[in-house]
Amino acid sequence: MSNDGAPAPLDRQSEPTPPPPSQPAPGNASDGSVLPHSNGNSTNDNGGQQNGVMVPSNVTHRLRLNPNADHKPDNYEDLDLDFSPFLFSSLERYLPPNLLPLSRDVKVRYMRDILLRYSPESERIRLQKHREYRQKIISNYQRLHRELYTMHATTFFVPSFLKAINENTEQGFRNIMSEPTPGIFTFEMLQPRFCEMLLAEVENFEKWVHETKFRIMRPNTMNKYGAVLDDFGMETMLDKFTEEYIRPISKVFFPEVGGSTLDAHHGFVVEYGMDRDLDLGFHVDDSEVTLNVCLGKQFSGGELFFRGVRCEKHVNTETQSEEIFDYSHVPGRAVLHRGRHRHGARATTSGNRINLLLWCRSSVFRELRKYQKDFSSWCAECQREKKERQHQSVAAAKLELLRRGETAT
């Protein structure tokens, strides 16, 4: 696909986006909590009497307007829930203070009641089906390298990357990174041995898929090959990957797109070659921050091309010459960029190229974005329009001053 046309939004094919952890703010209560918006006719509610009006009991459930940053939320990973356990941990910080010391069960019930109102039935069924799909794979697929399924930082990452993560300072990150164009960071990340093991695991998984004729979901709307790592058991490991290794960097370099609140991910591999996908058209990712690491093998071509960051409204606006940037993949080396940084991948002209992708998301950022129109802190076109407006108002003020000067003389 050409890089001149309009970028397509690249969505993941299989999994719906989790519902937001915070509620929209239709009515601020005086105690700083937010009264969730509801017309009260949800079929999941138990009726209750309030002020003489029949309302569902959970209409009275409130969340705080701002999260309690000092509160350490419970872990919900061992429970069988109809939403992601991480969503419950995020949402817990928004609970009214009197609920925080209560048992997990009480908190889960409270939060679930709120979440259910924002999750349509069809979405819930889809989530449930997807959970069953994953469960089927996980209970039948024989893992090749068990050590890949839990985080072993020293065998996964190169020492320079681990040192920067431990330092956790902007300078420490800059020491190992290059930023060849604003907002695109590249750095050595994965150990060659880890890349080899992950390649072998993916190959083993695909062999199993082929032998059992299991119909798997592909990673997104544009790749016909590749596999979703979260679907065959790597979700917990990739959660840690996102929270402990990508979020600290994103907090420093991408704070304006929710870099410090990344709380969900979609992890997958994409495969290119003569017998695989050839290239990837111009698109934006369904992520706030994307990590893209080449795992190998031998290949030529496959360069990434970037064309500036844009919000939804401006996604099809023209590219400025300074926004043109091309990057050639190097095995083990990571590229970190905003999901809204328009990009694509040129044809892999020989050999096979396999890349690890981690689309990192922030549910807080997604929720807040719904109430905003101006994204000049990260969209280059919003920024240009804002400057233009400022320029025009300065010009108008100058003209007005001149006019006043003329009438005074």
Ligand SMILES: O=C(O)CCC(=O)C(=O)O
């Ligand atoms: O092939 C690549 O390196 C780019 C992949 C990509 O942009 C994506 O999957 O979102």
Ligand SMILES: [Fe+2]
């Ligand atoms: Fe992408």
